[in-house]
Structures are given as structure tokens and as C-alpha cells.
Amino acid sequence: MTRPPHLWELSSHPNETGLAAPPEWLLADARRRRNGAAEKLPAVIRDGEWHKTMVSGAGTLRRRGFSEAAAVAALIAENGKYEREIPAGSEREIGELVADVYERYEGGEFLSGTPSEKNTAGKKDSTAPIVFTPLSSLLENVPPEPPWVVSGYLAPGSITLLAGRPKVGKSTFAFALLGKVASGEPFVGLSTSAGGVLLLTEERHDTIAEKARALGLNSFPAASTPIAGNESIHVLMRHDAGSVRWPEIVRQAMAYSAQSELVVLVVDTFDRWSGLRGDAENAAGAVNEALEPLQYAAAAGLAVLLISHQRKSSGEFGEAVRGSSALTGGVDVVVELERPSRTLQLGSHARVLRAVSRFSSTPEELYLELDEHGFVPIESPEQVKSDNERVRVLDALEQGEELVSTDQIADELELPKRATRRYLSELLEKGLVTREGAGKKNDPYTWRASA
Structure with a gap:
């Protein structure tokens, strides 16, 4: 059967016709999805x-x-x-x-500063032309060395990572460094450029005060204000930051540093402030995200110092930092604070800085110790070792009354025989010991302390 054709009448323009009401089932589904x-x-x-x-x-x-x-x-x-x-x-x-x-x-x-629906804010239009630059033009105004805040270790526009095992003295070292930067005085023999510092610390107020007194620092603020201080050192305590997210903390720190004309931003410790917890510390993506705000801070001209930890197991120099290698790869200078080898006999207050860096002027090793005046450099660790061993040889002779041979002294003190002979010769030249014998196989040298 053939149906009659449809007939149409143009009674109104589409723009003049309203939309039909949505069916109730669609509205109910939308409400359920929105409220559920x-x-x-x-x-x-x-x-x-x-x-x-x-x-x-x-x-x-x-x-x-x-x-x-x-x-x-x-x-x-x-x-x-x-x-x-x-x-x-x-x-x-x-x-x-x-x-x-x-x-x-x-x-x-x-x-x-506000969440975005898509990843467009702060990024260039993908259709915009890319600007290529000749290397000669790029390097035209770049000095051969950065304007160091602490020579070889800390510079504006760069990020330095200081790592060490728990209780090795990272915070104490950082506090001493900040004091010298604030005053513009040399630090362990290195030149500094005077400037203000903003310290983000997880330390409690009493431990901060103890370190400040021990190192002669008197510029820390009262605990009543979240971010405060005098013209040199300013502090933000971790508990005063509350639930503010890490990127916002860095953004406000950058703004405060610019307003107060501060040149150094210190984060102690990086994992606690950035919120890296558990397995996230080993995830490259999470570490890179935590580093990103600090890279903006460095790009804005701040010298950024991060304090972190070494892993429990030993690692090669520059590779013992805990967590993902994205952390060491994302900074410019990696410094590890360690106790020196016991064979050097440098004492319990001695430390060694070992560093890998993008800059050729960063020392690979620097020995130092903490005395009543703060950290001081140990110019020659091997010389210090020799001096200590020479004193042990003299003490051993002073405690004995009989003549003893070189081999007997070396065996008793567990020192190399060649080094023992050298120490005895030096003590003899100074008149501190006397010698008998011909120094031959059947008549060896024997020694005693001078009367």
C-alpha cells in the first residue's frame, strides 16, 4: 500500500522556535549524577x-x-x-x-595561583613560532662564573642540594652558612656575598634558638609570627604554614623574598615541606612536580638551598642521596656532608663536603670542623693526620722509661713503620726525643723521650 506523501508548512524560522523541554528521565539522571x-x-x-x-x-x-x-x-x-x-x-x-x-x-x-581547567596557563600557544637563538648571542652576557653567594656552592638562579645522614649536622651546617651569608663574612675559607635569607624550617623554636646561640646568630625572630625577622634572616616554621599547599608556599616565599630583598631561600627538609611521603619520594614524576616551584624561584633570581637525606645503604659519591635520581638530576649542585674516614683521625667534630656540580669552580672535597667559633676549614687532612700520629708517638715514649726500637713503637701504635721512622726523625730534630744505636740490623736505633 502506498502511503500519502508528507506535506510541510514553513510557519516560523528555526531561530524563532524554542527548545523542547527535556524529558523527565534525562533530568532525573542529571540530578543523580550531580548529587551522587x-x-x-x-x-x-x-x-x-x-x-x-x-x-x-x-x-x-x-x-x-x-x-x-x-x-x-x-x-x-x-x-x-x-x-x-x-x-x-x-x-x-x-x-x-x-x-x-x-x-x-x-x-x-x-x-x-588558581586551578585551571586545562593545561594552558603559563604556556605558549602551540601554534606560535618558536624563537631560535645563536649560541654566541645566548652566551654574550653570561659571565664565566655565576655571582656566587657562597663561592662554588650557592648562586642566584641555581639550586643546591645538601644531603647527609641523620644527625650528621646538616641543619647546624646550614645555620652556620646562613650566618656568614647574612654578615658577608667568609665561610670555611670561601668568600660570600652578603644578603638576606628566608629559611623554611621543620625545626622547633627551641632547637632553632639553641643553634642560633651556639653559632653566634642573634637575628632569628620571635615565634609569634609565621614569617618575620630582621633585615638578615627570616623564618617560616613548618607548623605555621598549616595546610597551605607546597606550590603556594613557594609562591608566597618568592613574593616575600622580593618584598624584603632576600637573596637565598633555604628548605629544611625538602621532603617534609614538599609533601613527599613514602613511595612518592622514589617516584620521578612526584619529585619533578615538587621541584618545579623551586625552579621558578631560582629562575626569579633566588639562590635555592635544599636540605635532604642520604639513603641508609652506602652509595657512590653523588649517588647516595635518598629517593629518586630525579632530585639530583633536577638541581645544579649536589653536596654531601659526611664524617671523614676514621683513618684520617680528624676527630668527632670533623666533616667533609663532597660535591658534584654543573660549575667547574665547585670544590670536589672540602674538610672542615666545628669549634667554638663555628665551622673552620681543615687545610690539609693528611697533615692533620700526620700531626696526630706524631703526638701519639711522643706520648708513647713519654709514658715509658726504657729504650724502645722503631719497630716496637710502630707495632704498639699500629702505625706504618715508614711513617713511624719519619715522625721519630722529626721529633729528634726538635729535641723532643733522644736516640741510641747505629741504626743497623744488629744495632737498631732505640728511642726515649728527652728528659
């Missing part, structure tokens, strides 16, 4: 759904204001629900995945 709880992650992450589940979880945590480090830790825990015996993704892969999600959808937060 976020969709929960599955109890078991099945094969083939790992990437989708992790991206979804990272996006949810980002929207709810969690830091990247917190998201990494949460998803590492979720990763244990994978259906197979072997997890689908390693901790490194989870860190990279989370970093990608946060970069894509929240990249402009630090620069703009």
Missing part, C-alpha cells in the same frame, strides 16, 4: 582495565585537590588489587602516569 558520590574504583582491577582505572583515579584525586605525591601513594596501594599475581604497573610507571594526568589538566596552577 563519585564512582568507586572496582574491588578488583581486571586484565586490560589497569591503565583506564589508574588514569580515572588520578583524575579524581586531582579534582579533589590532592597533591601529586598523595595521588601516587594512593594509586600504588590500589595497584595491589590487580587481578594477576604480578602487578600491571611498577611504582615508576604509576608516578609517570600521575605526573602526566596532573600536567595535562593542572599545569598552570602554580603560575596563575
Whole structure:
């Protein structure tokens, strides 16, 4: 059967016609999605759904204001629900995945100060022409050495990492350094450029006061203000920062430093202030995110000093810093504060700085010790060792009454025989010991302290 054709009448223009009311089922669904709880992650992450589940979880945590480090830790825990015996993704892969999600959808937060829907704030238009520069023009106004705040170690526009094991004296060392920078006096024989310092510290007020008194610093503020101080050293206590997020802390520190004309920003310790916890400290993405605000601070002209820890197990020089290698790779100078080898006999107050750096003028090793005047350099550790061993030889002779041979002294003090002979000859020249014998096989030299 043939149906009659449809007939149409043009009664009004489309722009003059209102939209039809949405059906009730659509409105009810929209209300349910808006008011309901976020969709929960599955109890078991099945094969083939790992990437989708992790991206979804990272996006949810980002929207709810969690830091990247917190998201990494949460998803590492979720990763244990994978259906197979072997997890689908390693901790490194989870860190990279989370970093990608946060970069894509929240990249402009630090620069703009407000969350952005897309990663557009602070970035150039992808269609804009790229500016290429000849190397000669780029280096035209760059001095051969940066304008060091502390020669070889700390400079405006760069980030220095100071690492050491717990209780080795990192904070004490940093406090001593800050005092010399504030006064413009040399530090362990290194020239400094006088300037103000902003210290972000996890120390308590009483421990700060103790270090300040011990090192002769009297410029720390009262504890009643979160950020305060005189013209030299300013402090922000960790508990006074409250729940303010790490990028915002750095942004405000940059603004305060510019307002107060400060030149150095110290973060003690980096992991506590940046919120790196547990496995996040080993995730390259989380570490790079925590470093990013400080790279802006350095680019703004601040000399940035980060204090961190060494891992428990020993590592090669420059590779013993705890956590992801992204930390050492993201800074300009890596300095490790350690106790020197016991064979040098430098005493319990001696320390050695070992450094790797982008700058050729950074010393590879610097020995120092803490005395009543602060840290002082040990010019020649080997000479100090020789002096200490020479004193031991003289003490041993003064405590005995009988003549003793060179070999007997060396064996008793567990010293090399060649070094013992040298020490005895030096003591003889100074008239501190006497010698008998011909120095031959059947008539060896014997020694006693001078009367």
C-alpha cells in the first residue's frame, strides 16, 4: 500500500522556535549524577582495565585537590588489587602516569595561583613560532662564573642540594652558612656575598634558638609570627604554614623574598615541606612536580638551598642521596656532608663536603670542623693526620722509661713503620726525643723521650 506523501508548512524560522523541554528521565539522571558520590574504583582491577582505572583515579584525586605525591601513594596501594599475581604497573610507571594526568589538566596552577581547567596557563600557544637563538648571542652576557653567594656552592638562579645522614649536622651546617651569608663574612675559607635569607624550617623554636646561640646568630625572630625577622634572616616554621599547599608556599616565599630583598631561600627538609611521603619520594614524576616551584624561584633570581637525606645503604659519591635520581638530576649542585674516614683521625667534630656540580669552580672535597667559633676549614687532612700520629708517638715514649726500637713503637701504635721512622726523625730534630744505636740490623736505633 502506498502511503500519502508528507506535506510541510514553513510557519516560523528555526531561530524563532524554542527548545523542547527535556524529558523527565534525562533530568532525573542529571540530578543523580550531580548529587551522587563519585564512582568507586572496582574491588578488583581486571586484565586490560589497569591503565583506564589508574588514569580515572588520578583524575579524581586531582579534582579533589590532592597533591601529586598523595595521588601516587594512593594509586600504588590500589595497584595491589590487580587481578594477576604480578602487578600491571611498577611504582615508576604509576608516578609517570600521575605526573602526566596532573600536567595535562593542572599545569598552570602554580603560575596563575588558581586551578585551571586545562593545561594552558603559563604556556605558549602551540601554534606560535618558536624563537631560535645563536649560541654566541645566548652566551654574550653570561659571565664565566655565576655571582656566587657562597663561592662554588650557592648562586642566584641555581639550586643546591645538601644531603647527609641523620644527625650528621646538616641543619647546624646550614645555620652556620646562613650566618656568614647574612654578615658577608667568609665561610670555611670561601668568600660570600652578603644578603638576606628566608629559611623554611621543620625545626622547633627551641632547637632553632639553641643553634642560633651556639653559632653566634642573634637575628632569628620571635615565634609569634609565621614569617618575620630582621633585615638578615627570616623564618617560616613548618607548623605555621598549616595546610597551605607546597606550590603556594613557594609562591608566597618568592613574593616575600622580593618584598624584603632576600637573596637565598633555604628548605629544611625538602621532603617534609614538599609533601613527599613514602613511595612518592622514589617516584620521578612526584619529585619533578615538587621541584618545579623551586625552579621558578631560582629562575626569579633566588639562590635555592635544599636540605635532604642520604639513603641508609652506602652509595657512590653523588649517588647516595635518598629517593629518586630525579632530585639530583633536577638541581645544579649536589653536596654531601659526611664524617671523614676514621683513618684520617680528624676527630668527632670533623666533616667533609663532597660535591658534584654543573660549575667547574665547585670544590670536589672540602674538610672542615666545628669549634667554638663555628665551622673552620681543615687545610690539609693528611697533615692533620700526620700531626696526630706524631703526638701519639711522643706520648708513647713519654709514658715509658726504657729504650724502645722503631719497630716496637710502630707495632704498639699500629702505625706504618715508614711513617713511624719519619715522625721519630722529626721529633729528634726538635729535641723532643733522644736516640741510641747505629741504626743497623744488629744495632737498631732505640728511642726515649728527652728528659
